[in-house]
């Protein structure tokens with residue numbers, strides 16, 4: 142329950158945890174001090190006043206104050222009042238620290254996030270202004286749960302042109318990140334009696350968690366230099382054919398064909414398909430069997446994960462159910478962001494942005510290759526994408542050595558499916574550091590390597 146009273150002229154909101162009891166009040170006061178809602182030296186209301194404000198017995202408040210004085214959170218002078226103590230204790234009853242998605246590391250080569258300083262702010266703002274000025278009011282309503290039509294049209298054109306995807310705007314679903322799209326597809330597969338979904342032996346743990354949370358069993362298939370072994374796929378599979386995550390290999394053309402010929406429903410996670418350097422683009426596998434492949438793209442690598450914008454090109458038989466599953470989940474992407482992306486793509490800004498950052502990432506990749514070449518280490522997965530796989534003799538040791546220098550590295554074992562150990566390697570996300578920190582980040586990597 143949220144209560145408030147006035148102290149020193151300002152309102153203080155107090156969360157009374159659980160019952161309106163002495164313990165609940167103690168917890169609320171400790172929390173207010175910890176959050177610095179009540180700062181050292183702040184005077185508390187009298188026990189009578191607080192009891193009145195909160196509708197508690199005066200004794201309850203007096204006892205809670207007494208307890209907190211004994212613990213060192215508050216101080217009191219007889220007859221003069223109660224204050225927040227200058228130094229508050231570390232309490233054994235302290236709440237665990239809030240879970241944060243981001244910790245502060247100065248140098249970071251873990252994969253998954255592109256250089257956020259390259260986000261095309263000016264072009265994005267221009268697209269937002271143009272799109273919003275032109276949008277009819279209706280577009281600000283609830284709209285089509287598949288996504289704003291202008292974006293689905295722009296994506297269908299773009300995906301056909303750049304990735305060879307065979308689709309129409311009607312079959313596109315704009316999701317809040319691939320994570321949401323995967324979640325909705327898994328829900329539908331489960332509802333349609335699919336029991337097991339096969340994932341690659343290495344992949345993003347989050348995706349495995351989403352699959353399991355939807356009640357599907359996970360089977361895993363090996364990954365070698367030609368990509369995933371497709372000969373043991375069951376009813377459904379999640380694959381990263383263009384650039385296996387995180388080993389970086391691409392799926393052999395024969396295997397692509399065999400995967401779809403088996404009748405497996407493949408979710409093709411094309412998370413960084415636009416980034417290719419040394420070889421002609423490997424087109425989307427979806428074109429081989431648009432009715433058996435769910436193509437998935439995302440703005441998380443090409444623009445920024447914070448946008449939470451991704452897209453599925455769905456087989457016709459899945460569109461309605463997948464969209465409904467996501468709609469019932471209740472967190473579809475906002476229309477203004479979608480309109481902006483539609484304008485961004487249609488105006489050519491997306492293509493220009495990709496060309497620009499691709500060149501930057503390619504240079505970084507070359508620097509990385511040179512750096513590790515000097516150490517005689519093998520690096521693979523460099524033809525495309527935003528990360529590479531660096532084979533090392535002792536993964537854990539290097540991760541620790543890097544950490545000692547303030548550099549975060551992720552070992553391949555972090556991505557291995559349960560029961561798979563894998564070879565020792567580091568997944569180097571060379572796209573992540575901002576440009577101005579790149580030299581120092583690479584210097585730290587050099588120092589951490591054997």
Ligand SMILES: Cc1ncc(COP(=O)(O)O)c(C=O)c1O
Nearest residue numbers: 253318319320386412439441451
């Ligand atoms: C393998 C893989 N697929 C997809 C994504 C994109 O996920 P989302 O669109 O949910 O940000 C990522 C992001 O890290 C990824 O590593």
